[in-house]
Amino acid sequence: xxxxxxxxxxxxxxxxxxxxxxxxxxxxxxxxxxxxxxxxxxxxxxxxxxxxxxxxxxxxxxxxxxxxxxxxxxxxxxxxxxxxxxxxxxxxxxxxxxxxxxxxxxxxxxxxxxxxxxxxxxxxxxxxxxxxxxxxxxxxxxxxxxxxxxxxxxxxxxxxxxxxxxxxxxxxxxxxxxxxxxxxxxxxxxxxxxxxxxxxxxxxxxxxxxxxxxxxx
Amino acid sequence: xxxxxxxxxxxxxxxxxxxxxxxxxxxxxxxxxxxxxxxxxxxxxxxxxxxxxxxxxxxxxxxxxxxxxxxxxxxxxxxxxxxxxxxxxxxxxxxxxxxxxxxxxxxxxxxxxxxxxxxxxxxxxxxxxxxxxxxxxxxxxxxxxxxxxxxxxxxxxxxxxxxxxxxxxxxxxxxxxxxxxxxxxxxxxxxxxxxxxxxxxxxxxxxxxxxxxxxxxxxxxxxxxxxx
Numbered sequence: 001x002x003x004x005x006x007x008x009x010x011x012x013x014x015x016x017x018x019x020x021x022x023x024x025x026x027x028x029x030x031x032x033x034x035x036x037x038x039x040x041x042x043x044x045x046x047x048x049x050x051x052x053x054x055x056x057x058x059x060x061x062x063x064x065x066x067x068x069x070x071x072x073x074x075x076x077x078x079x080x081x082x083x084x085x086x087x088x089x090x091x092x093x094x095x096x097x098x099x100x101x102x103x104x105x106x107x108x109x110x111x112x113x114x115x116x117x118x119x120x121x122x123x124x125x126x127x128x129x130x131x132x133x134x135x136x137x138x139x140x141x142x143x144x145x146x147x148x149x150x151x152x153x154x155x156x157x158x159x160x161x162x163x164x165x166x167x168x169x170x171x172x173x174x175x176x177x178x179x180x181x182x183x184x185x186x187x188x189x190x191x192x193x194x195x196x197x198x199x200x201x202x203x204x205x206x207x208x209x210x211x212x213x214x215x216x217x
Numbered sequence: 218x219x220x221x222x223x224x225x226x227x228x229x230x231x232x233x234x235x236x237x238x239x240x241x242x243x244x245x246x247x248x249x250x251x252x253x254x255x256x257x258x259x260x261x262x263x264x265x266x267x268x269x270x271x272x273x274x275x276x277x278x279x280x281x282x283x284x285x286x287x288x289x290x291x292x293x294x295x296x297x298x299x300x301x302x303x304x305x306x307x308x309x310x311x312x313x314x315x316x317x318x319x320x321x322x323x324x325x326x327x328x329x330x331x332x333x334x335x336x337x338x339x340x341x342x343x344x345x346x347x348x349x350x351x352x353x354x355x356x357x358x359x360x361x362x363x364x365x366x367x368x369x370x371x372x373x374x375x376x377x378x379x380x381x382x383x384x385x386x387x388x389x390x391x392x393x394x395x396x397x398x399x400x401x402x403x404x405x406x407x408x409x410x411x412x413x414x415x416x417x418x419x420x421x422x423x424x425x426x427x428x429x430x431x432x433x434x435x436x437x438x439x440x441x442x443x444x445x
Binding site for chain 1: 337
């Protein structure tokens with residue numbers, strides 16, 4: 001069993017990915033998903049102009065021109081390609097990226113997210129977050145369910161600045177996987193040894209299952 | 218016209234108050250030699266359009282620390298800590314644009330397009346004051362194209378005509394920036410004779426490029442080192 005919550009979330013997200021997909025990974029927990037891709041052919045897109053991103057190279061092989069969107073040195077895999085930022089965001093906005101996995105500060109019960117600005121802090125960075133949100137065919141958000149003050153990141157209404165009107169498909173947390181449907185948030189799967197009632201109490205509102213029966217892990 | 222120049226000749230090409238378009242993502246693809254040379258001038262009040270303001274104390278960061286930058290337009294300044302403080306003290310103007318919108322605005326600027334509609338940032342703080350319209354049932358906002366006085370780009374190789382090829386993810390914003398400035402200056406690792414670059418691999422045709430200088434930086438041990 002994985003002890004670290006962040007890795008647990010990353011592993012669960014990896015199960016959502018399918019062979020052959022083009023996937024963009026945000027900074028933070030999403031980056032950890034690479035550890036769980038196994039032998040599957042998943043093509044990682046990096047918004048600074050790369051499709052076919054590989055793992056961090058060994059020190060001697062580092063080329064500091066060749067970096068991820070998180071500005072970390074990376075390698076390239078067979079079949080990769082380089083392109084400009086304009087082409088890269090054309091790929092993203094134009095709906096050619098299958099899945100974007102994004103870190104998130106808050107998600108509301110309808111799947112609207114806040115992931116770029118913290119209240120009472122200078123709003124000076126947005127990067128590609130808003131483009132990925134509106135452009136990817138499917139958006140999965142990754143987050144530990146509670147912030148350092150113990151407040152739920154799954155909320156009835158966002159109190160942080162919204163990242164856009166497009167609603168995400170899935171929230172994967174260490175406690176549960178949530179799907180956003182026309183009827184609001186639904187629990188797909190519980191990952192911890194906790195009842196849905198107890199989880200509802202922690203989150204602060206009543207949660208219901210997507211189906212009658214929860215999948216046991 | 219002879220395009221290959223010495224870095225000292227750059228000093229006459231950039232003026233106080235200019236809007237500079239600067240390529241690079243972090244330090245990857247940043248024209249470090251050109252930016253260093255601007256430190257030797259007394260130009261000031263620059264408006265910079267670039268994804269961020271340098272990194273690790275290099276690139277645009279040095280210009281900023283010398284007080285040459287009045288305004289920065291880009292997508293990510295959170296990691297430029299001194300810039301954040303300057304902004305809080307009212308010493309630096311910042312205009313934040315989503316990264317994809319920034320790239321497209323520069324492309325439009327160089328391609329004779331006045332602006333474009335995008336779904337990015339609809340309904341957010343960054344859409345405030347921007348025209349919104351519905352196209353095929355979806356909400357879009359209008360974003361104006363960006364043009365500049367001088368474009369500073371970094372490429373791997375140039376031929377003496379000014380055709381450019383790039384290196385890996387150091388390409389990033391450079392091809393668009395090379396189209397959107399009145400004067401375009403390219404810093405390159407290597408200058409070769411005309412005919413030596415394979416036309417199939419040229420990304421920026423020479424029509425866009427006015428001046429070429431050779432970079433004094435080399436890559437060594439995971440960083441860029443001044444070789445001179």
